[in-house]
Amino acid sequence: MVKEKxxxxxxxxxxxxxxxxxxxxxxxxxxxxxxxxxPSGCGKSTLIRxxxxxxxxxxxxxxxxxxxxxxxxxxxxIDLSNLRTKIGMVFQKPNPFPFSIxxxxxxxxKVKGINDKSFxxxxxxxxxxxxxxxxxxxxxxxxxxxxxxxxxxxRLCIARALANDPEVLxxxxxxSALDPKSTQKIEELLEVLKKKLTIxxxxxxxxxxxxxxxxxxxxxxxxxxxxxxxxxxxxxPENKKTEEYITGIFG
Amino acid sequence: xxxxxxxxxxxxxxxxxxxxxxxxFIFLIPIFKxxxxxxxxxxxxxxxxxxxxxxxxxxxxxGTFYLTILSTxxxxxxxxxxxxxxxxxxxxxxxxxxIRTSISTLSGIPxxxxxxxxxxxxxxxxxxxVSLLSGSxxxxxxxxxxxxxxxxxxxxxxxxxFKEAAYSLGCSKFETIYKVSIPVAFPxxxxxxxxxxxxxxxxxxxxxxxxxxxxxRRLPKSLSSEVMAIPYHIYGLVTEGVSPEKQIPIAYKSxxxxxxxxxxxxxxxIIIRQxxxxxxxx
Numbered sequence: 001m002v003k004e005k006x007x008x009x010x011x012x013x014x015x016x017x018x019x020x021x022x023x024x025x026x027x028x029x030x031x032x033x034x035x036x037x038x039p040s041g042c043g044k045s046t047l048i049r050x051x052x053x054x055x056x057x058x059x060x061x062x063x064x065x066x067x068x069x070x071x072x073x074x075x076x077x078i079d080l081s082n083l084r085t086k087i088g089m090v091f092q093k094p095n096p097f098p099f100s101i102x103x104x105x106x107x108x109x110k111v112k113g114i115n116d117k118s119f120x121x122x123x124x125x126x127x128x129x130x131x132x133x134x135x136x137x138x139x140x141x142x143x144x145x146x147x148x149x150x151x152x153x154x155r156l157c158i159a160r161a162l163a164n165d166p167e168v169l170x171x172x173x174x175x176s177a178l179d180p181k182s183t184q185k186i187e188e189l190l191e192v193l194k195k196k197l198t199i200x201x202x203x204x205x206x207x208x209x210x211x212x213x214x215x216x217x218x219x220x221x222x223x224x225x226x227x228x229x230x231x232x233x234x235x236x237p238e239n240k241k242t243e244e245y246i247t248g249i250f251g
Numbered sequence: 252x253x254x255x256x257x258x259x260x261x262x263x264x265x266x267x268x269x270x271x272x273x274x275x276f277i278f279l280i281p282i283f284k285x286x287x288x289x290x291x292x293x294x295x296x297x298x299x300x301x302x303x304x305x306x307x308x309x310x311x312x313x314g315t316f317y318l319t320i321l322s323t324x325x326x327x328x329x330x331x332x333x334x335x336x337x338x339x340x341x342x343x344x345x346x347x348x349x350i351r352t353s354i355s356t357l358s359g360i361p362x363x364x365x366x367x368x369x370x371x372x373x374x375x376x377x378x379x380x381v382s383l384l385s386g387s388x389x390x391x392x393x394x395x396x397x398x399x400x401x402x403x404x405x406x407x408x409x410x411x412x413f414k415e416a417a418y419s420l421g422c423s424k425f426e427t428i429y430k431v432s433i434p435v436a437f438p439x440x441x442x443x444x445x446x447x448x449x450x451x452x453x454x455x456x457x458x459x460x461x462x463x464x465x466x467x468r469r470l471p472k473s474l475s476s477e478v479m480a481i482p483y484h485i486y487g488l489v490t491e492g493v494s495p496e497k498q499i500p501i502a503y504k505s506x507x508x509x510x511x512x513x514x515x516x517x518x519x520x521i522i523i524r525q526x527x528x529x530x531x532x533x
Contacts, residue, residue: 052419054418057415080421080423081421081422084418084420084421085420088419088420089419091415093412095410095412095416096416097431098435107430110430111420111422111430157416160420164421
């Protein structure tokens with residue numbers, strides 16, 4: 001039986017007076033990969049950014065609930081710092097800090113105020129191993145993260161998020177800037193990571209959603225068109241629009 | 252016809268560039284030619300003698316050094332914090348507009364006005380006398396707009412993706428600024444600060460009535476001492492005194508020293524920036 005990790009109820013989001021997300025109701029299941037697909041500008045990124053309140057920086061107004069660990073994260077009084085360490089995020093363009101590889105992974109721990117060096121060392125190594133990066137770069141932990149390839153940088157960003165021990169990992173088109181080989185590596189990695197955490201991924205690549213996700217959410221013009229198990233949606237979609245999008249008639 | 256247009260356009264580009272370079276050399280050559288002889292070490296490390304007609308400019312170098320360092324002591328903190336406010340907070344709008352208007356007004360004021368302001372405000376109103384302190388404060392106000400603008404630019408050039416990453420890892424706004432924005436912008440911030448030092452070191456008018464004295468046989472003892480300063484010393488050598496034929500060569504030498512100092516400061520800024528940037532590509 002699958003367990004519900006996040007529940008979205010009657011969620012609306014506005015930028016200024018424009019309604020960007022309309023009446024979203026949704027469950028995200030634990031230890032599953034949920035893919036969000038849809039054409040450009042339909043609100044995919046805005047939706048995924050709602051799970052860790054990153055839309056706050058663009059003065060978004062919201063109503064409705066997003067319940068995580070029994071708490072509505074849209075509450076005004078919520079500890080955002082704590083929320084964002086529990087719900088980590090990886091962005092479209094690899095964005096490691098221009099610091100050393102080590103400092104990148106240790107960043108979140110230091111922000112939390114952890115000073116125990118041996119603990120941080122251990123955590124850095126473990127996080128890098130978790131993303132299969134450690135063996136590639138173990139001799140240059142203190143080199144600049146900017147010296148890594150794009151695919152390595154993106155895995156470093158995943159490691160940086162993992163160092164915070166998140167329960168949920170949000171990925172906003174994580175492979176759209178990467179070559180096919182690096183993409184494949186990240187897809188395989190997510191397959192392993194979902195044993196330990198819950199993954200939500202926005203993707204432009206319908207085939208990718210089909211390959212790696214357990215659940216798929218198709219949104220169009222800020223509304224959910226269809227949500228369900230990926231297998232079912234890709235073989236027998238209920239909605240005509242979904243079928244058209246998946247088969248490439250529009251999008 | 253099109254070819255001709257293309258040609259004449261390029262011609263003017265090269266011509267303008269050439270004019271710039273030539274003017275620089277026309278300006279530099281006489282100073283270097285007349286100024287370089289016998290600089291080291293006597294001229295740098297001796298006191299002026301016989302009413303500025305002989306001797307070196309040691310107290311002026313020391314005075315310029317003190318004035319510059321002390322003015323940065325006032326201007327850096329205020330400038331940097333204001334720049335952080337403008338670049339990272341920028342709210343409420345009326346306050347930002349007010350600060351911006353103040354900055355552009357300040358940067359448009361002729362430097363002699365700063366001198367007069369310093370005289371009436373620090374020297375007279377606050378009874379700080381003609382002193383190192385009055386001069387440094389005046390210079391600090393003069394350099395504020397330069398510092399604020401360049402530090403703000405440095406902070407704004409930090410890619411927003413870095414800030415997003417910091418927030419997504421649990422940073423508060425303040426933590427994002429001091430753990431990501433400032434470290435990332437640091438090479439540029441440092442460069443702008445050093446360049447502002449070079450600018451302050453060469454100012455004459457602001458210190459004329461607030462800090463500088465033409466002739467001193469002693470080094471400044473405290474913040475309330477008058478000081479000699481290289482730019483004002485040059486001004487004095489050329490405009491006052493009784494034996495121009497002896498003073499003009501000294502003025503050339505002093506100008507050479509001042510140019511050299513400013514050049515060294517600016518060069519070190521460039522070197523530091525290159526060094527720090529090498530590890531930071533994005």
